[in-house]
Amino acid sequence: MPNKDGAGPRWMHGKFKCCGYRMTKPREAILDVLGNTQEHLSAEDIYLAVHKFYPNIGLTTVYRNLEMLVNMGMVVKFDFGEGRSKYELSDNYSGKGHHHHLVCKKCYKVIDYSDFMKDEVKFLKNTEDGLSKKYEFNITDHLIQFFGICKKCSTK
């Protein structure tokens, strides 16, 4: 799963360099893991995946890098109510494209959906504009999640 050539995409290196950061093996491995899954991974999930190839990379490092990547906007952190955060590459860096989440409250399975975005975009634009003006808030983000019970969980 990780890039065995040890280089990683060129643009990535640039991205880090120009911020005064370095491209390190753990950082690259973490991005690799995030880039090669459709799942929503916890810090520990990522740690375990990375650990297979680089057994000396520690959990602390994973947390540190995730925090940094979130701050850089390359990774997004989600809370699905499971007691631990989940991470995924942000829209610009993942193949998934813009999507939102549908979360099962029982098994915490998460479905990405990107249908129904037309209404949503309109609604979001309106609301963000209105709220920004009225409450003098500089809105940078939104979180839209639907919760429910998935098919599997509803039949047991």
Next chain:
Amino acid sequence: MPNKDGAGPRWMHGKFKCCGYRMTKPREAILDVLGNTQEHLSAEDIYLAVHKFYPNIGLTTVYRNLEMLVNMGMVVKFDFGEGRSKYELSDNYSGKGHHHHLVCKKCYKVIDYSDFMKDEVKFLKNTEDGLSKKYEFNITDHLIQFFGICKKCSTK
């Protein structure tokens, strides 16, 4: 702030009784606190407020009751990214009415807004219907939050 008569609204007692639950002093005090604030309180906030009048009510009891009230649908639990959950009475039991949240990412101030709900309701209905059908999910809830920087935080 708590009802000194020690009775509380009648309908509440009924609500609990018919589920096999009991109306206890801690439970009542917690509901009282939640019913008499416009703030979004953490478990500890509630504990401290309750503690003033009933110093022997413990934090564990607060957590236990909150969990139970959330399961009953009387209280809603929110995560604003602060590292601890916040609680408020659900729409049906609070004077606030249906609203959503605008959260400052720096100071975690939360603004309730109920403007712009017209678009939202339409959008939500559409999306929920579509998602339910397509993904065979029984949708029960949604979470809509806007994040940004409040005026105060942006000028310092």
Next chain:
DNA sequence: AATGTTAATGACAACCATTATCATTAAATA
């Protein structure tokens, strides 16, 4: 009002995701 049943409590320990500390290592640059 007294009693019995059992939901609920309170004190404390345990849990577990996340963060802080700090000596050591290794990217990037010259």
Next chain:
DNA sequence: TATTTAATGATAATGGTTGTCATTAACATT
């Protein structure tokens, strides 16, 4: 290759939340 300092890894600490268990008190029944 040497220098600088960002980044690492091991470990301890933090802090919100949950589990345990003996005790208490709501409520229905008598």
